[in-house]
Amino acid sequence: MDANEILDYCLSKKGVTETFPFDNETLVMKVATKMFLLMSLEKQPLTIAVKTDPEWSAELREQHPQITGAFHMNKTHWNSVAIDGLKKQLILKLIDHSYDLVFKSLTKKSKEEIENS
Structure with missing residues (x-):
C-alpha cells in the first residue's frame, strides 16, 4: 500500500478529517x-501509527518486526507500523481497529452526529 491508498481508505470512513497539527509532513487522520x-509523508519506508488494543499490540509486535511501539506516543496503546512487507489485509485491519477504538471513545453526541451525516 502507498500513502494515497491509506489516505483514501481513511477518508472513506464516516466522520474522518485529515489535518497537519504538528508540522507539514505528519498527516493526522481524526474521527471527530x-x-x-x-502518517509521515517524508519518512521511508512508509510508516503509520495506529491505536491498538494493548493485548493485540503485544501479539502483533511478537509476530511482525515491522510493528513496534509508536514514537512519541503511549506505547501501550499506539503502534508504529512500517508498511513494507505487511499484507494489505493486515494494514486495513489495523486501520479499522484503530478507527473503531477511537470511535467507541467518542461522546454519544459525536457518535450520533457522525452516524447521521
Missing part, C-alpha cells in the same frame, strides 16, 4: 476530534 492514524 480524536486521532486514529498518523
Whole structure:
C-alpha cells in the first residue's frame, strides 16, 4: 500500500478529517476530534501509527518486526507500523481497529452526529 491508498481508505470512513497539527509532513487522520492514524509523508519506508488494543499490540509486535511501539506516543496503546512487507489485509485491519477504538471513545453526541451525516 502507498500513502494515497491509506489516505483514501481513511477518508472513506464516516466522520474522518485529515489535518497537519504538528508540522507539514505528519498527516493526522481524526474521527471527530480524536486521532486514529498518523502518517509521515517524508519518512521511508512508509510508516503509520495506529491505536491498538494493548493485548493485540503485544501479539502483533511478537509476530511482525515491522510493528513496534509508536514514537512519541503511549506505547501501550499506539503502534508504529512500517508498511513494507505487511499484507494489505493486515494494514486495513489495523486501520479499522484503530478507527473503531477511537470511535467507541467518542461522546454519544459525536457518535450520533457522525452516524447521521
